[in-house]
Amino acid sequence: MYMYVNDKLVKEEEAIISPFDHGYMYGLGLFETFRLYEGHPFLLDDHFVRLEEGLRALAIDWTYNRSHVLHQLATLCNKNGVRNAYIRWNVSAGPGPIGLYTDTYKEPTVIIYMKSLPQGLSTRKTGTLLELRRNTPEGDRRLKSHHFLNNVLGKREVAKDPQTEGIFLTEDGVLAEGLTSNVFWVKNGVVYTPSVDTGILNGITRQFVLTLCDKQGIPWREGRYPKEALLKADGAFITNSIQEIVTLTSVGQAEFNQDEAVIMSLRKSYQKYCTKLWSKNEIKEGKQDVNNTCK
Structure with a gap:
């Protein structure tokens, strides 16, 4: 399977991160897991609102750009030949000097991992x-x-x-x-x-x-x-x-x-x-925006 590491498309076995990444050294990192249903990233906006809020708390500088995210997800869908998938979107602090760092992390490590999901998971x-x-x-x-x-x-x-x-x-x-x-x-x-x-x-x-x-x-x-x-x-x-x-x-x-x-x-x-919503707020507002990722 292919994945992204810092906007670079690589095979899983070729993925590497810095040994000085503070996500690895000190646990400074967050992730979101979500599903693609027929190419649609269900509740994507809700996941990334939470991710951004958490990253601000950790002083990790990263901003959600939906169009960029959708482009990368579409690329992974097409490259891996899947439309129903598990996605793990991981943002760690990135490399830094050894020691407890108190400034804002400006160069986070972003990893996007995908795996195919079987139909009919246990209920x-x-x-x-x-x-x-x-x-x-x-x-x-x-x-x-x-x-x-x-x-x-x-x-x-x-x-x-x-x-x-x-x-x-x-x-x-x-x-x-x-x-x-x-x-x-x-x-x-x-x-x-x-x-x-x-x-x-x-x-x-x-x-x-x-x-x-x-x-x-x-x-x-x-x-x-x-x-x-x-x-x-x-x-x-x-x-x-x-x-x-x-x-x-x-x-x-x-x-x-x-x-x-x-x-x-x-x-x-x-x-x-599952194939429609970007956010729970669309139910509250009576909207259903349909726009699949993988074409």
Whole structure:
């Protein structure tokens, strides 16, 4: 597969970065993962608004240019012969002197990685509550950063089962998020999810699902909830930008009654928009701008 490194199209095995990149040396970097559906980069604007905000917090100078991004995505689509794909867009601080640097990084390293996605990803998994607790954000909020040790250790606790999602609790024992997902549950027709002030990542798909709830008139609540709220739910699901909306059939020993009307309604609505939307705001504004990337 081909990828981009600093605007240069290269084969994966030819990709290199500086050993002095502060993304490598000190973890100063952010990334976004999103999907292409028939060439369309779903919720691209939402992903890059979040990316830009995070990079400003890290003093990394990079600006989103949609036309430039679309050109590079189209090139990768055509070069790799794919139209349905996983994209990881990575921006790290770039090379710098050894030591803790406090000025703005002016020459970030930008890597765009693509892989083909199979049709029909799993829409059902099991969940398990992790013994390992969710670490607190290293800044004032959680960024989608290179700091993934907590996630890796949690994944090792779950072991190699790809059909099980580990779910973190915070240090004070309230529900947080999944290893690579946000967590939702349904009780008496109301959708619940942990609030951002628990230290979770405010996922793009999380935000989109809450927008869909508003559009469909589904009541929802966010807050600080004990694990029992999830374990006693009528149903539960997890979200991320690659897997979309995945039903949890159980969490530990707690099995759900699988009254999936709310979950199925959200999933159906989600899939209706995959080839159309640039941002969740288009739903709020009643607009649907159709413009595929790969021609």
